[in-house]
Amino acid sequence: MSEIRHLVPPIHSVEACLVGGEATVLDAIRAIDAGTQQIALAVDPDRRLLGVVTDGDVRRSILRGLALTCPLSEVLNRTPVVCKYPPTHDELAQILLGHHGITRVPAVDGQGRVIGLYRTEDLVEGELNRNFPVVLMAGGLGTRLRPITDTVPKPMIDVGGRPILEHIIRRFVDQGFKRFYISVNYLAHVIKDHFGDGEAFGAEIHYLEETERLGTAGSLRLLPKEAEGPFFVMNGDLLTAANFAAIADYHLESGADATMCLREYTVQVPYGVVEQIGGRLVGIQEKPMHRHFVNSGIYVLNSSLLQLLPEKGYFDMPSLFDRLTQKDPGAAAVFPLREYWCDIGQVADLQRARSEVAKLAAV
The missing domain is CATH 3.90.550.10 (Spore Coat Polysaccharide Biosynthesis Protein SpsA; Chain A)
Known part of the structure; x- marks a missing residue:
């Protein structure tokens, strides 16, 4: 059974996860794979967050028959859950443990610029989902x-x-x-x-x-x-x-x-x-x-x-x-x-x- 840690976990770099606003679905796939965080973040030239796309979003778009050359805007979540940097432990816990299906949350500054990424597995003791036989x-x-x-x-x-x-x-x-x-x-x-x-x-x-x-x-x-x-x-x-x-x-x-x-x-x-x-x-x-x-x-x-x-x-x-x-x-x-x-x-x-x-x- 996982236990909640009581310290704010370390923030993860998102440099490899970033794509531009004109990116395609294929660009997002490459960023998801390169960043190894199961998420890509679309940002403007000033690094302000435009939206996110998860690995699951991409796979559902494949099932719908969407071409990988389509604009990322076709699958982009433009209203993702984010946290203001630096967050408190309670703020992170409320987001990552209180929202079904959310395991990654971007951290942004007061201007909406991306600082990094927090993950559910860093907030709890032990690996999540890795105990599947x-x-x-x-x-x-x-x-x-x-x-x-x-x-x-x-x-x-x-x-x-x-x-x-x-x-x-x-x-x-x-x-x-x-x-x-x-x-x-x-x-x-x-x-x-x-x-x-x-x-x-x-x-x-x-x-x-x-x-x-x-x-x-x-x-x-x-x-x-x-x-x-x-x-x-x-x-x-x-x-x-x-x-x-x-x-x-x-x-x-x-x-x-x-x-x-x-x-x-x-x-x-x-x-x-x-x-x-x-x-x-x-x-x-x-x-x-x-x-x-x-x-x-x-x-x-x-x-x-x-x-x-x-x-x-x-x-x-x-x-x-x-x-x-x-x-x-x-x-x-x-x-x-x-x-x-x-x-x-x-x-x-x-x-x-x-x-x-x-x-x-x-x-």
């Missing part, structure tokens, strides 16, 4: 990658000098997540021998032992019965530079029971697509592009969803989301990934991942 699915057969997977489970295939699963765990740990449950079945001993209890990786690792194929949701039945609060679920064959802390914040702010991370997928029709009405030609679209959002294999679930699992048998994650949305159509949120992501399902995917592994260093 992480469930990693690593029990699959990897049949499409044979003969490589005849002796090595797919999550343990080497990419850039370390196993896929180690890339995943290290990225979570670097972002403050420490507790892991790894669902194992096929060649489980290879995974357990490599990671052990997780201490060597700065983690606490437990194993969910599958004796039969249970699916990405069915194996959640093996979690401790006393599990509470939200937790991550992720396929163990993904390479991604995802910001897991941002996903956690987004899930909490949405108030959803479950969040599914999405990835944009574009398909080009290799022909001219004919439009016709009643047998008469209306037009031709030459090799059009179709944009879709697909399931990325990364989720955040509230522990209450474990009650929706069938008592036994195979059960996958899409089936769990179907069951949830049938019960409550508004219970599931979606989070669009804009960072690097690669699903290693076939040999061509593995080759691509090995050539792109440097992208994992991206924020």
Whole structure:
């Protein structure tokens, strides 16, 4: 349980988070990533605050189909909550702990010029949102990658000098997540021998032992019965530079029971697509592009969803989301990934991942 500190926390520099009034959505994304504070601040030439845009604002605009080249004004919050510098502890606590969804507050002087940024996690003892357990699915057969997977489970295939699963765990740990449950079945001993209890990786690792194929949701039945609060679920064959802390914040702010991370997928029709009405030609679209959002294999679930699992048998994650949305159509949120992501399902995917592994260093 976090406890409130009673001193005014240090103020953070926002130099990397600043953009001009004529910036685009893409400029804001670059500032959010460079500043690592999940927020960009738009200022005028005199550094007066014009508005803010959060990481969540950007991702919601992506879902709406807004082009990254659009003016930032399309998504800018022009009336953000701010504090006058220097604030008292009580003023900061009222803003950061009293407003739902606010974890960053710009500090401004008497002329509205930006001085810096205060964060919720600096106001309380302990990390916020970083106690989410992480469930990693690593029990699959990897049949499409044979003969490589005849002796090595797919999550343990080497990419850039370390196993896929180690890339995943290290990225979570670097972002403050420490507790892991790894669902194992096929060649489980290879995974357990490599990671052990997780201490060597700065983690606490437990194993969910599958004796039969249970699916990405069915194996959640093996979690401790006393599990509470939200937790991550992720396929163990993904390479991604995802910001897991941002996903956690987004899930909490949405108030959803479950969040599914999405990835944009574009398909080009290799022909001219004919439009016709009643047998008469209306037009031709030459090799059009179709944009879709697909399931990325990364989720955040509230522990209450474990009650929706069938008592036994195979059960996958899409089936769990179907069951949830049938019960409550508004219970599931979606989070669009804009960072690097690669699903290693076939040999061509593995080759691509090995050539792109440097992208994992991206924020």
